Amino acid sequence: MKNNLKVHRAIKDITQAELAEEINVSRQTINAMEKGKYVPSTVLALKLARFFEKPVEELFILEEED
Amino acid sequence: MKNNLKVHRAIKDITQAELAEEINVSRQTINAMEKGKYVPSTVLALKLARFFEKPVEELFILEEED
DNA sequence: ACTAAAAGTCAAGTTTATTTTACTTTAAGT
DNA sequence: ACTTAAAGTAAAATAAACTTGACTTTTAGT
Numbered sequence: 001m002k003n004n005l006k007v008h009r010a011i012k013d014i015t016q017a018e019l020a021e022e023i024n025v026s027r028q029t030i031n032a033m034e035k036g037k038y039v040p041s042t043v044l045a046l047k048l049a050r051f052f053e054k055p056v057e058e059l060f061i062l063e064e065e066d
Numbered sequence: 067m068k069n070n071l072k073v074h075r076a077i078k079d080i081t082q083a084e085l086a087e088e089i090n091v092s093r094q095t096i097n098a099m100e101k102g103k104y105v106p107s108t109v110l111a112l113k114l115a116r117f118f119e120k121p122v123e124e125l126f127i128l129e130e131e132d
Numbered sequence: 133a134c135t136a137a138a139a140g141t142c143a144a145g146t147t148t149a150t151t152t153t154a155c156t157t158t159a160a161g162t
Numbered sequence: 163a164c165t166t167a168a169a170g171t172a173a174a175a176t177a178a179a180c181t182t183g184a185c186t187t188t189t190a191g192t
Contacts, residue, residue: 001109015168026151031170038149041179043067045108046128056122062112081138092181097140104179107149 003060006034008052023047069126072100074118089113 020027086093
């Protein structure tokens with residue numbers, strides 16, 4: 001699974017730290033997510049979708065290997 | 067976070083075991099999810115959304131305490 | 133009432149998400 | 163070149179997802 005967090009964060013022009021605070025996770029969690037280091041929980045995905053005002057499917061995209 | 071898996075599974079008229087096989091998780095994982103015992107990963111949510119042909123947001127709903 | 137399928141549950145184990153602390157690197161401004 | 167904010171990274175610890183196997187309960191059919 002890949003994601004567009006970095007892009008949408010750039011559009012809103014906020015830092016990883018700011019996003020982390022909005023969503024209530026650590027900055028490293030945002031960073032690791034953006035770098036594709038792990039798969040977030042559905043709660044996190046929904047919170048990000050709500051924050052960016054985009055459907056979950058637009059932020060997170062399934063890949064073959066999933 | 068709550069979910070409507072049981073309803074959508076009923077609409078498609080399939081068992082927990084069948085859904086589990088479709089999605090490639092254990093039957094207990096489906097059962098525990100339906101009973102709200104834990105929050106699934108985003109990959110799982112996306113797979114379920116794809117299977118049920120519904121947006122993630124329609125299957126999984128954020129609550130206050132999230 | 134009997135049976136069988138489906139659903140529910142539980143404990144133990146493995147894997148993975150997430151946090152915390154802390155350090156290094158990159159980018160941008162002055 | 164210097165400074166500072168932001169991003170990247172990493173190790174250790176904790177919490178949570180998910181599996182496996184086994185058992186109990188519910189549901190529906192006959």
